[in-house]
Amino acid sequence: MRIVRACSPKKRDHIERVQYGIVVRSLGLGLAGLALSGCEQNTFVAPPPQKVEVAPPTQRNITRFLEATGNTSPFNNVDLVARVQGFLQSINYQDGSFVKKGTTLFTIEPETYQLKLQQAQAAQAGAEASNKQAETDFKRQSDLVSRQVVSQATLDQSTSARENSQANLQQAQINTRIAAVNFGYTNVTAPFDGIVSTHLVSVGELVGVSSPTQLATIVQIDPIYVNFNVSEQDVQRVREEARRRGLTVSDLRQLPIEVGLQTETGYPHKGKLDYLAPNVDASTGTLLVRGVLSNPDRTLLPGFYVRIRVPIDQQSNALLVPDSALGSDQAGRYVLVVNADNVVEQRKVTTGPLDADLRVIDSGLKPDDRVIVAGLLRAIPGQKVDPQLRKTETPTATR
Template sequence: MKNSIAFSRRSLLALTAGVLLTGCEQNTFVPPPPRVVEVAHPVQKTFTRYLETTGNLAPINTVDLVARVQGFLQSINYKDGAFVKQGASLFTIEPQTYELQLEQARAAEAGGQATLKQAQLDFQRQATLVQKDDVAQSTLDVSTATRDNAQASRRQAELNAKIAEINYGYTNVAAPFDGIVSNHLVSVGELVGVGSPTQLATIVALDPIYVNFNVNEQDVLRIRDVMRRRGMTADDLNQVPVEVGLQTDIGYPHKGKLDYVSPSLNQSTGTLAARGVFSNPDHALLPGFYVRVRVPFDKQDALLVPDVALGSDQAGRYVLVVNNDNLVEQRKVAAGPREGDLRVIESGLSPDDRVITAGLLRAIPGQKVDPQLRKIDVSE
């Protein structure tokens, strides 16, 4: 009986040990599969390098309209803020007085012409008589002086008539060019032009329009190097395109051309003043607007990766790449400007590198991953 009990205990222990051994074999550690990430080769394409800065719009022409003659303002011939064509009448200043002065001057001119004609005939007559010894030389001298005085008087009357005509023209204040006229600063019936010219309004030309911007010294040197490399001269600058965007614009929808570059840098700011000119038929661009400015200055081949693939730390910018052993590496790069959703990589990458573009949170440097090659979508 005791032997049976002992045998049963030994059997039970053996069975328990077998179960435990079986459980240990089932819990053997199996490493997880490599994490899946998406990789792509950098895009190779010709990239346009831009000078990007800010600027302000300015009118190509702006003039204060003033009263150049004294008188009462008779009429205002435009609506405040209206667009007017060159030569359009804007103000009328009491023209009657100056019209009478013009007629008076023209009458004096006609009288001077008649006096000169009579003096000329008398001179010719006296000259003939002197040749015949019928009158003394002194008589001819008097006649000559009378003729010369008549010529001077006629010339003076002619000039007075021109001055009177100019003053009469000033009674009509006309638009010197196409533009928009501001609100009037004087009222009908008000005396203007007393003592000094009275400002009546301001006219501003909006088409075309300027954009003024500044280029720092470092960019100036870069652009000059590109110009020398491409054989460009100062005259070629007028063909360089300039693009601007307003604060609410996406990108740079307004296209123009470089119009002026200062011959010297401003020593106090270390910048070079430049100006572009833009067609503005719909008056979308207004003087004083703050704009973003972009000027292309060079084209070269470049490598681009999605901007989301870049990270940064205290050492600078980097991307995560997968090496030939499918291990993740952190690669320091020099990042350039952005083009759409892509970022130019100045240095640090080669065309064959596999850059992680998706699954960045699952990629840890030094660990193995399962790279899935994808193609970067390039939007033109």
């Protein structure tokens, strides 16, 4: 038997409202699920290729140089010494000044040597008079012997006296020349145009007592030498190029040379090769080479550290790329190029000298290659890029 409990109207309305809310919520969840099931799914879209700037290698004629570093040295460097003994009478120049050849720089008391010169000249005059008398007597005796007035013995004595007087005259002439030379040494003059160092002795000081006393140093720097060393490999390369062009050693000595200081741009000082050592130094594997340059403004001073280059070859249609386009790794230097499919490739290259801002490429590139010159950080080998063609600037090479 089932017992049915009757509910009040108020309670029955409450139950019906609860049931209606449950139905509404279930219907909302169903519609929301239906809406979500009707949306499209998300898919990955690849970014566009990175933009890079490319340019073909520049082609032009270049001059290949032998480059080195070296030092300048004076064309002449002489110690001025006192060659006669005496007290230093005067110093006739300013320390560090430029003087011309023949300028009197020091005077050593000349009076004593002037008197000795006059003494020698007087002795020479006496010898000349005696020789003249002996010569006259010889002629007279020869005439008398021919007329058989005097004996042959008298003529022999006259002949001996004449020869003795000639010897005495010659000795007197030599003494006069020695006295004149010593008198000339009392004035120490500049042997060439140059700059004189500070004086090493003072006025009134006794010089030349037991050995020549150094008074100062004079240096000639116009022209000026540049000394540098060339490696054995470069020597062989230059000799091979000289044989190919039919150049002799004398021709090599006439090759132009260009020099620049560390603070200068390019190589503003011009000259020519002057000397090539006859052998390679076995301890260093280098050959000593010297150049000579005009230095009228005395811009170059002895001892300067300088950059040097010597033109050794002319190359036509060389390939060049901006030096900034080159990279390097353990395998060497490389450039990034874009192939026909716009994919980046890493190309190993052999580099040559720097010509202005462009680097010479000896091997590894073709004239029609597209070299990445900007946007290198966005270029990854094996990936596609969007190449933008840019004409490579061709700055004038420094000559």
